[in-house]
Amino acid sequence: MPMHRLGAIDVGSNAFRLLAVEVEDTGRWTVLARERAAIRLGADTFADGRLSAGTIARAQEALARFRQRLAELGVGAWRAVATSAVRESRNPEDLVAAAAAVGVPLEVIDPAEEVHLVWQAVRHTLPLEGGEWALVDLGGGSLEIAQVRSDAVVWCRSLPAGAVRLRLICDDPDPVRVDACVEAAIARVRWPAEAARPWAGAVAVGGNIEALARLAGARGDEPTVLSLAELAELRRALAHLRPGEIVRSLGLAPDRADVVLPAAAVYLRLGDVLGVDAWHVPFVGVREGLIWDQWEALAMATLHRSESEREAVEAALAFGRRCGFDEDHARRVAAAATHLFEVTAPLHRLPPDVRRWLLVAALLHDVGRLVNDRRHHKHSAYLIRHADLPGLKKRERRIAALVARYHRGAAPKTRHRGFGRLEADEQQQVRQLAALLRLADALDTVADLHAELIDGDLVLRGRAPDPVRVKEDLDRKGRLFRKIFARDVVWQPRGGVDLKAAPRV
Incomplete structure (x- = not known):
């Protein structure tokens, strides 16, 4: 059966991610490449409101490298999207122009499209059975909360409460101070009348929850379940470590080590608010959603x-x-x-x-x-x-x-x-x-x-x-x-x- 090579570039607030796959008409994948570049766009946008020339230059270099990698792999179709750090900056057009100069047409997507892509990835990874599920995507700049089923996104909310932003707002690593910042952010959620109770389950996506799941013992990228009890224990252990110690003793990347504590606090508090006792962690996100979106378009044309x-x-x-x-x-x-x-x-x-x-x-x-x-x-x-x-x-x-x-x-x-x-x-x-x-x-x-x-x-x-x-x-x-x-x-x-x-x- 025909094979297609598809690619995705996720320009996130904390890091850029590349995914290239070979996919059959049946939807089965073989991963050709996964790459990551820690650019930290959010450190500019959420502190100064603008993307600096230096950050844009580093971003352009990473995108040029990703574009070259896609060409080497013979990827015929791909998409590149940017999320909160770019859409909230006062000069998104500067990064879009820099990306175009190295052959990367960059789309700045809104929160609803971001949730749609994440849902696409999740519904092809987890069964989402038994009713309504909570879907939470904690990125570097924003926090998306949605109610989903296997066939639809029922509603979604987006908050300016990503892990990088919370770290900048809550400069003090003291757990009490972090909890107060998280509580203030989550209190801003306007829950719709149709919000489910009880939930069939809760799904968490993003690099932070994946890092926490691995610290709790998850192996590889297979979907796993992280209980709130395990998460609370991890949070207590992390609270006593400085970012440098987290890098040395736990093996996290430097750009992850300083945001994982506020991320753990967000997932703990949201778990309590939602009334769930565990998070399903599928190890997928926007980039996998981009692949599924492209594949579905190809599959429809084939069918x-x-x-x-x-x-x-x-x-x-x-x-x-x-x-x-x-x-x-x-x-x-x-x-x-x-x-x-x-x-x-x-x-x-x-x-x-x-x-x-x-x-x-x-x-x-x-x-x-x-x-x-x-x-x-x-x-x-x-x-x-x-x-x-x-x-x-x-x-x-x-x-x-x-x-x-x-x-x-x-x-x-x-x-x-x-x-x-x-x-x-x-x-x-x-x-x-x-x-x-x-x-x-x-x-x-x-x-x-x-x-x-x-x-x-x-x-x-x-x-x-x-x-x-x-x-x-x-x-x-x-x-x-x-x-x-x-x-x-x-x-x-x-x-x-x-x-x-x-x-x-």
Whole structure:
């Protein structure tokens, strides 16, 4: 399947960050580069209101280095955004011009866009199940608080209470003084009437909470949970250390060591205010959100070839989000299904427009889990059949529902209600599309998927964490394909031997 190289530059108040990845149409990433430059724009803006010439020069040098790195990696699409320290300065145009001079088109984004990007990153990392979640992003210059679900940002608030700003306001490192500064900042939050209580959970993002989580024992960049009790213990230990001692004894970067104490105070106080006992730390932020935004634009372009497909895909995604579906899984299955549809065209000989029905079925095949995991394929069919899905006529929606219904379980039979009422040609279309959807579902864990017809067989190549499990899934879920098309399915894991599926039925 096609690979794309995407990049993101986050011009933050404390540091600049670069992320470059190689991403498949399924949304799987391989990180090519992560880089960081401690520029501290906020030290200028929050103290003097302007970005100094020296700071702009250092920023330009870092951006030029990042731009060169993206070029070396062959990154074809990327975005660079700046947050509070730039948007609040009296001379943001000076930095934007300096960035443009080294080939970096810098966007100065507002707090709502910043929250959207963070939410994009979080919802692709954590399930956000069980209701409304609190999302808190403590940067160098601002503090964003939002109420989110897997499908939407409900509301957000932005405060001028970032860690660098708090350090400048509260020059005294005494914990009592720090607490007073934090309390004054959080007291300014205007909580909307719809603010959730209780929360399903609370998510914290940003370099400070990541540093605190690592000090508490987190390894790598895997999502973790940091309890308020652990955070309070860390805060007590940090309160007795000077920034230089934190650098030497705990290994934090110098630009992190002097802001981590006020950051800990913010998360402790907000945890109390929100009524939660722990923070979920996903180790993602604005830069990952930029990647997801770009990938979704590419994925939409890949998934649809016409206005009717675009309308159907957007409606299916919106409906799936309302049902709390696993969007990453749905997109991977849809990408695999459309790839198989194109490759097997000589076998099924279906009109190109039929691909739209398969897309909707693939995106929504698991929405029935909203009702019950058991027999969820039947619940999915019911929900799709009765959903408002612009881009599909009533008959097309009925066929898409049946394709989703047969992504698992029994094969289509004329005695089945709904299927038996279809015309003979429609029944055959359902059989063929369901056969492709079953294979796509079995290929969910396969990266770099490539399918082709060789000597009449369907040969599938790709990388998988458990190639033997993929073969077993293809043996089981490929039975309908072998029966309908009278073709074998051959699984060739990258770097491995051919694993031929079970004999033809």
